[in-house]
Amino acid sequence: MDCREALFFLRFRRPGVPGAGELAPDDTASLERHLESCPACAAEAKAAAAFDAALGSAMRAVDVPAGLRDRLFVASSVERGHRLRRRAYQLAALAACLFLTVGLAAGIFTATRPEPDTFALVMQASRVEPAFRFENLQNVNFGGRDLEAANRAALDAWLASERLPALPQPDGAKFDLNLLVSHHWEEVQGQQVPVVLFRGRDGGFAKVYAFRSTQFRIKHLTDAADSNCQARVFSTDRSGVMYVVVFTGPRLDPFLEPQRNPGAGGLALRV
Amino acid sequence: MAAGLNDLIDGHYQALYRYAYRLSGSAADAEDLTQEAFGKAISRLSQLREPDKARGWLFRILRNAYLRRIRDEKRHRVVPLDAVGDVAERPGEPMPEIDPARLQLALNELDEAFRTPIILYYFEEFSYKDIAEQMDLPIGTVMSRLARAKAHLRSALTNGETP
Numbered sequence: 001m002d003c004r005e006a007l008f009f010l011r012f013r014r015p016g017v018p019g020a021g022e023l024a025p026d027d028t029a030s031l032e033r034h035l036e037s038c039p040a041c042a043a044e045a046k047a048a049a050a051f052d053a054a055l056g057s058a059m060r061a062v063d064v065p066a067g068l069r070d071r072l073f074v075a076s077s078v079e080r081g082h083r084l085r086r087r088a089y090q091l092a093a094l095a096a097c098l099f100l101t102v103g104l105a106a107g108i109f110t111a112t113r114p115e116p117d118t119f120a121l122v123m124q125a126s127r128v129e130p131a132f133r134f135e136n137l138q139n140v141n142f143g144g145r146d147l148e149a150a151n152r153a154a155l156d157a158w159l160a161s162e163r164l165p166a167l168p169q170p171d172g173a174k175f176d177l178n179l180l181v182s183h184h185w186e187e188v189q190g191q192q193v194p195v196v197l198f199r200g201r202d203g204g205f206a207k208v209y210a211f212r213s214t215q216f217r218i219k220h221l222t223d224a225a226d227s228n229c230q231a232r233v234f235s236t237d238r239s240g241v242m243y244v245v246v247f248t249g250p251r252l253d254p255f256l257e258p259q260r261n262p263g264a265g266g267l268a269l270r271v
Numbered sequence: 272m273a274a275g276l277n278d279l280i281d282g283h284y285q286a287l288y289r290y291a292y293r294l295s296g297s298a299a300d301a302e303d304l305t306q307e308a309f310g311k312a313i314s315r316l317s318q319l320r321e322p323d324k325a326r327g328w329l330f331r332i333l334r335n336a337y338l339r340r341i342r343d344e345k346r347h348r349v350v351p352l353d354a355v356g357d358v359a360e361r362p363g364e365p366m367p368e369i370d371p372a373r374l375q376l377a378l379n380e381l382d383e384a385f386r387t388p389i390i391l392y393y394f395e396e397f398s399y400k401d402i403a404e405q406m407d408l409p410i411g412t413v414m415s416r417l418a419r420a421k422a423h424l425r426s427a428l429t430n431g432e433t434p
Contacts, residue, residue, distance in 0.1 A: 011418050051425055052393070058369035059393040062289040068302060072280050072309055079310045080276075 118231040119224040151177040168234035173256040204248030308333035385420040
């Protein structure tokens, strides 16, 4: 190593700071050997080391103001308070946004649900009624207890699977399950609606529609009628479901269980 | 969190204040910068994954706060060390004690790009690597800036000149 290299390496020498890593061990060893043999460079090294020490000492000679620590603690406490308040405001704003969003969505959902048009159901029943009649059923043996029990089991299972309450009982009378034709789905105003179909002893038919509040606005359903068919609205013991029975003829009796006439001791149709 | 921040303040406020003072050259600015640095540290405390690196992390926050302050002020009349080569070092007599106030005047004349590494180098005895990480610079650039700044300070302080 010559003097020029030594002076260059002296810039990165950092005596007394182990591990500062400014000079590689080989370069350090080479520099030290040169300094031992070169008085001029050794003097420069001594001056540089003195400068480093003096500069470091002067650099650190900064008086820290009395009370700074306490002021910093107070300021940080205030800042933490601000942050907590900001966080609380943010959470409150977020909650309000969520509330408004949910409310808005619920409002839009409620406003956009259709209301079942019971008169349209009546009109539709009237249109299909001539082709849909179960003719000459007045004298048919409807199967007795076995058929009724089988139909009841099937219907109950289906209602349970659809989470629907028991069918309505018009004027306290149950639908005659001997007359059950089917349970199925029909599209009503763009929604799939569960329907139970009964035939009547007079050859007509009755459809029991189950309208859910998740699909329709059902609070203000009204009965409807035309010259051939009627629709009657029945509330249920379960909120959120309304039954609408659309049937042919003037009365529901042909679809209901016959009422026993205690005086006659036998079966009699309701009038 | 409060305990963590209190420990940070207790452990580093003096070093941070001194660093801020050497950077800004003003006691009032140094206190403001120290307070601002801890204020920002509160909001970013979750970013400090390794407590051993807290000092470097705080120094970086403080320097960024300082840089934001001076960005628009451009108040420093600086010695353009970038425009010249290394200032020659002069062999001389053993260094007498340096007046800290004179040192501050000399530091104030340096551009921040040169002032910061020399403060970190002498004040906190940061390694080149540490300084490079603080300033997002290559180590070679740090070495170059340090050499120039150091030579400049030595020249200014040993000649008895007030820079």
